[in-house]
Amino acid sequence: MFGVRGFIAGFFLTALAAFPASAQHPLFSDDAEVQIVLEAPLNTLIRNADRSTDAVPAVATITAPGAQAERFDIQLSPRGFSRRTGGICTFPPLRLDFDATRGTSMRGQNRLKLVTRCRNGANYEQLTVLEYTAYRLYNEITPLSFRVRPVRVTYRDTEGRRREETQFNFLVEDLDDVARRNNEMAALEVLSNEVRSSQLHTETAAVYGLFQYMIGNLDWDMVSGHAGDECCHNSKLVGATAESRENVIPIPYDFDYSGFVNAPYAIPPEGLGVANVRTRYYRGLCRHNEQVPAAAERIRARRSALYAVIDGEPRLNANNRRNARRYLDEFFAILDDPQRVQRQIIDRCRR
Known part of the structure; x- marks a missing residue:
């Protein structure tokens, strides 16, 4: 399958060149930690999060490395679904809506997702770091991915009902x-x-499916979601225009249910016969099988860079770093064996 690697790699890179990366917003051009102090009626927000996403007024004081602190009036709201409503987390993911950012380090950023720590404790902080690392892995594979920025957030409850706490969190780039x-x-x-699915850009959709297999994630769909909801389940779509219906690009997010993160609350979807999320199960589409060899070669070519992301993440403890590397080792052992690629990926595609 991989005897003509140079041709395959060239083919894929030519396809990828149709989507060159332009300059990104300064907030997501660096991976140094940003310090944020959020002051809000947190007790009310968190108590009501399971049944309401109503925003509350808040103040965010943001200090980027080497810069002066800046104060912003924002609207703060719970977001997400499973972590917010499923009895999983005691602290919900959040959305930050900025009232005015012109002339500041946050210029152009009107609405940002903040991935928070699900529960108290060092183990849950490590889960946040692992999910952040999963985003960084996809960044290494393709620019058609959400950038993330690490932040250290201090939460102050203006109602005086909750003790001040500081968490490792991360911001997710806006889709636009x-x-x-x-x-x-x-x-x-x-x-x-x-x-x-026939309207997706085939090469990037194949990369998407193989990446999800790499991190052991089953909690996604490129075109579907709950009926009547905005598309798609843990994916967003972009195209040449807002009306595009050909060569549409799926972009994944939310990786906490992956085997790479291995959160204690993560369970596989019913009906797949998968015992736990650490067990890889390919859910890429059969219509993209012809593009799988090129996608595999693209990821193989980035192998050293992917391990470097894990090795270079200072917030990972030694045990989680070792487990993360081993999990990638198992993936590359499959890619390095054409028979296993055929048996465990190509033949298991989703129709």
Whole structure:
């Protein structure tokens, strides 16, 4: 399968060149930690998060490395679904809506997702670091991915009901910024199944599916979600224009249910016969099978860079770093064996 690696790699890189990366927003051009102090009625927000995503007024004081602190009036709201409503987390993921950012380090950033620590304790902090690392791994494979920025957030409850706490969190790039820095593309605002799998850009969809297999993630779909909801399940779509219905690019997010993160609350979807999330199960689409060899070669070519992401993440403890490397070792052992690629990837594709 991989005897013509040079040809395959050239083919894939030519396809990828159709989506060159442009300049990205300064917030996501660096990976140094940003310090944030959030002051808000946190007790009320957290107590109501399982049944309400209503925003509360808050103040965010943001200090980038080597810069002066800047104060912003924002609206702070819970977001997400499983972590917020499923009885999983005691602290919800958050959304930050900025009122005014012109002339500041946050210029152009109006609405940002903040990935928080699900529960108290060092183990849950490590899960946040692992999910952050998963985003960084996909960044190494393709620019058609969400950038992330590490932040150290101090939470102060203005109601005086919660003890001050500081967490490692990370911000996720806005979809419009992802689209703009990739050849001035546009985000698609579509409902579940409004875009068909036949309308996806085949090379990037194959990379998407193989990446999800690499990190052992089953909690996604490139075109579907809950009926009537915005597309798609843990994916967003971009295209040449907001009306595009060909060569549509799926971009994944939310990796906490992956085997790479291995959160204690993560369980495989029903009906797949998978015992736990650490067990890889390929869910890429059969229509992209012809592109799998090129996608595999693209990832193989980035092998050293992927391990460097894990080795270079200072917040990972030694045990989780070792487990993360071993999990990638198992993936590359499959890619290095054409028979296993055929048996465990190609033959298991989703129709």
